[in-house]
Amino acid sequence: MLDGDRIWMAQGEKPCYLLLSQANRHGLIAGASGTGKTVTLKVMAEGFSQAGVPVFVADVKGDVTGMAEAGQMSDFIRKRCEDSFGLAPERVSFEGCPVRVWDPLGGEGIPVRVTVSQMGPMLLGRLLGLTDVQQGVLNIVFRVADDQGLLLIDLKDLRAMLGFVAEHRGEYTVTYGNVSTQSVGAIQRALIAVEDQGGDVFFGEPYLDLDDWFQCDPRGRGYVNILNAARIVQTPQVYAMFLLWMLSTLFETLPEVGDPDKPRFVFFFDEAHLLFDDMPKRLGDKIVQVVKLIRSKGVGVYFITQSPSDVPGEVLAQLSNRVQHGLRAYTPAEQKVVRAAAASFRANPSFDSAAALQEIGTGEALVSFLDEKGTPSVVESARVLFPQCKMDAADPEVLRGAVTAQSDLMGKYGTAIDRQSAFEDINGMKAEEAESQRLAAERVELERERAEFEKERAKVAEREEKERQKAAEKAERAQEREMERQRKELERQQRTLERQQERRDAQIRRTAGSILGAIGREASRQLVRGIFGTLRL
Template identity: 45%
Template sequence: MSSQEEFFSHIEKGYKTKGDYLIMGSAIYEGEPVQGAFVKIPLKTLNRHGLIAGATGTGKTKTLQVIAENLSEQGIPVLLMDLKGDLSGLAKPSPGHPKIDERHEKIGLPFEPKRFPVEILSLSEQDGVKLRATVSEFGPVLLSRILDLNETQEGIVAVVFKYCDDNKLPLLDLKDFKKALQYATGAGKKEFTEAYGRISTSSTGTILRKIIELEQQGAELFFGEKSFDVNDLTRIDEEGRGMINIIRLTDIQDRPKLFSTFMLSLLAEVYATFPEQGDSDRPELILFIDEAHLIFKEASKALLEQIESIVKLIRSKGVGLYFVTQNPTDVPDEVLAQLGLKVQHALRAFTARDRKAIKLTAENYPISEYYDTKEVLTSLGIGEALITALDEKGRPTPLAATMLRAPMSRMDVLTPAELKEEIANSKLVPKYNAVIDRESAYELLNEKIARAEELARKEEEKEASRSRTKSTTRSRTSSRSRGSTRQHPVVKVLTSATFIREVFGIMKKVMR
């Protein structure tokens, strides 16, 4: 056999799969794709997570688009976090191009333009299905992680949640939580101290400042009702295709804390809601997190631990997480070690630091007798990538430089009119976009404070009235005890000098 035939056999054996799979493209040997040497990813391993990495302009987004399309065709729903705004084109078929035809001829796959079922979601004021969660659903532990609180402050958050649970005070949005926190060290200080112990004013002040920081990044739009049901991410259309849910995040790139808050809340809700799936033949949902470095860049140690924990546990629910970033070193080693599929586009070596990063990246991939990984990493063209996955038994597949298939949908954004049409046809917009502001902790605590103030006012009035009554009584008693200085008219007559003289005059006459 020739070397190319040996290579073909090597790829065919390494990527052989018995069940359903995705075809990523054709393996490259000595700079050219080998027609029919398909790189295939078993569906049953896609809940083992993955990485799509590479320098700007090397085709990461198109790779994400290709995987999302193929998953949808297999009836597997997808969630895409679109920070650059260039994934909405999935809703329209590709216009085609001679270069696409040439690429697919080399790969050995037919090309068929297609559109896919898309749901446009929004975390901010942008149009789309509004994603919200209540503070209660978020929970004290996750909220403390996001706010990067210390142990004492975490305890206070837990106590506030407990108080609201015990007193049936719904924590729906951030103003509810802030009001409860203020009540704990204000009007309700005595009540809190008796039931839960003393709460430090300085600690609650710190927590309030961190909540305000979160609000300044737009979190007040995320916390509230109606809460998004994560089961709506797993819908299948009339043709049996999985729904591709696209979250528009173009206006929050500079607000990483809000992005992290949303992502962790979503993953925690998915983990809590989805049933255990075990070793299934296909995933329940695949999530792609574009610009993943935004999550890890400013994450605290506690937040990173939370992410690592979820990554390890959520695959048992049939959910796969795929991080899209420029360099694998953007992802913490503890998370990177959990990723089964790795699609590595070209890296550029402009500096000594770049060369060092390329060397480290190369060491993350299986050793190959057909490739010098460090060299290939800098010579890959646009739409080409090194790929290693897991086979059905969970073993890493051989490293394969791959010419990737082209997306079947449009590789461009929807026009404003097209986007408006997609949103108008949504079945979820009527369900989630109505603003709900029902009575919650904020209103109930304000009422409680108002009642307490009214009661205190009435008590003060009663006390003042009692004080006035006591004062009057004391005055009368004092007057009687001293006796009056004014004489009775009869007494006055009887004691007058004239009366005495007349009496004595009469007495004198009688004596004579």
């Protein structure tokens, strides 16, 4: 219940107020099951809302949604008003808070999504339960994606990226380190488990813009952002890593504001033990760093858990505003926890804190808040106020109305978007690579065919050359034969001519002999006639 610049949380020997100016110093609400932690959370959250401070609350059991409805006077509340708080029942006003219901698994509520890249390798490795070696491989996959400009939005992007790095591990070993196929296979199997738990809905776009959680309603009351975590808490690592992502994102994105008059935002981390169970040291150190420094961003963080021992000592030391409900101590180990919890308070001489923790009933607690100087107040054994909102879960119709009223946010986050990212880019690269391989194979085949063609052409040219040579040789031989024939023919003709000449010569000689003989004889006759005067034949 808001009282000026402070929230009236409980009443002991004196009122217990949570000062808004000290509310970003973080806090703890602890106690065994059934001791009233949820009621304390509601009283505190509605006080911040009334002060204009937006709040985030994870609704693990489904009863936080009652903050959307106004509470009602009951005999129990009337009795507490009169006996414990000095309030006249008729002066008590009941009203609900402005509520926004979010659902990371696509149920009844405004969808909440986060991208794989935003989650980062460290938180994602924790979510997947990876070993140190597998975590190292996941770091390499994220680094390659960043260097290649590949967006990791949903799980199919991460799966495609894992396969891509595995296929090209030889190229990345020198630059990034060794990538074993066994580690990649283990990560792929872990991704299947996360998908089965709703990770395929949780990872994606449009991703959550935390500015939408820093809003106030028209009356100036901060919105109570209720995360429907009844299903997601069944997968504790997904739940814890989502809340831790939110916390780290707040730390990284919000500007420094120092010590404001009131927080800019208050973050309630219910079932806090889920965050710290089996927490790797490196991640645990990061959580301690965030818790220590985020108060300067104007953010108050309140852990809700059953026992203070669920929270590491370094974190517990930062939780200055404490409401410790009853603890059960049946074993020596549990008794030790009780003593440690009691010792963390500034002692009140009027009672034994350790004994009180085991005796106080439901709705009662040991309370210590910071005063104006930032000093823890003396612990009070007090009764926690009742919330002005409904104690139990809200009626389904009221919740549906609260979701419907946020039509602008449903329009922004209601429909998932699957834009081009690593999955499509890698498939495109694979297609280009396959096309390049096909073209290279075609080039090799063409070169082979060209080589065979050139070889065959060379053989044909060689055969043609041989045939030309044979033809030339044949022609030459034919020419030689023809020349030989012509020579022989000439010789024959020569011999014929010579024989003819010889016959002519012989004929001439014979003819000449005949003529000469006749001439001689004629001459002789002429000579005789001449002498004797008579012709003699």
